[in-house]
Amino acid sequence: MKLNSIKKEHKGSSDVQKIICKSCTAKCDMTYEFQTGQVAGNKCPRGEVYAKRYRPDAVKIRxxxxxxxxxxxxxxxxxxxxxxxxxxxxxxxxxxxxxxxxxxxxxxxxxxxxxxxxxxxxxxxxxxxxxxxx
Ligand code: SF4
CATH class of the missing domain: 3.10.530.10 (CPE0013-like)
Structure with missing residues (x-):
């Protein structure tokens, strides 16, 4: 459901989101392609999980x-x-x-x-x- 709202946000401009994985200190630079669900740039499987859960507009204490x-x-x-x-x-x-x-x-x-x-x-x-x- 939330993923669809992010897709709409990116339609017309770019369907690829740049994401820095913060699951460990390596902080891999990744890309997440909304159309295919493909994640690139991650050095381990945790990066893919991070990318698919990533919400740029998520508001929380950091x-x-x-x-x-x-x-x-x-x-x-x-x-x-x-x-x-x-x-x-x-x-x-x-x-x-x-x-x-x-x-x-x-x-x-x-x-x-x-x-x-x-x-x-x-x-x-x-x-x-x-x-x-x-
Ligand atoms: S993808 Fe893996 S190695 Fe890279 S920052 Fe995330 S957890 Fe660390």
Whole structure:
């Protein structure tokens, strides 16, 4: 049912959707052809499952892993403060490539606001004490 609505969206322009698989850190660049259901570019079968379930307009809370300086752990999971689409998530991911946090960080603390001009804030999912006092 949902797949049909995506097909309509692409009729007349392109019937091929570019998708980055996020099932593992390899992040394969894939293409999904709506007419045939063919997936290409995936290095393993999980990519095909990901592509067929992919909905670009799906709105949900997204999580990201960010590097942390002076923390007990090297990375911290953060989440969006509101549900967002996959497209908006792509804008945020691009912005986060050059971001590093600095401990200490409290659980629930807004570590970044208006990320990439999207109006979305990112919130720490857990406490991250500092390794050394600064
Ligand atoms: S297709 Fe397989 S290898 Fe590629 S990102 Fe997805 S899970 Fe990882």
């Amino acid at each position: 999580t990201y892993q960010l590097p942390v300086k002076n923390g007990h752990m090297k990375r911290l999971a953060v989440r969006t403060d509101s549900p967002i689409s996959e497209d908006l998530s792509g804008v945020i991911e691009a912005e986060l490539k050059s971001v590093a946090l600095t401990a200490p960080i409290e659980a629930g603390e807004a570590v970044l606001t208006n990320v990439g001009g999207t109006g979305v804030a990112l919130v720490a999912t857990r406490k991250m004490p500092a390794r050394h006092s600064v």
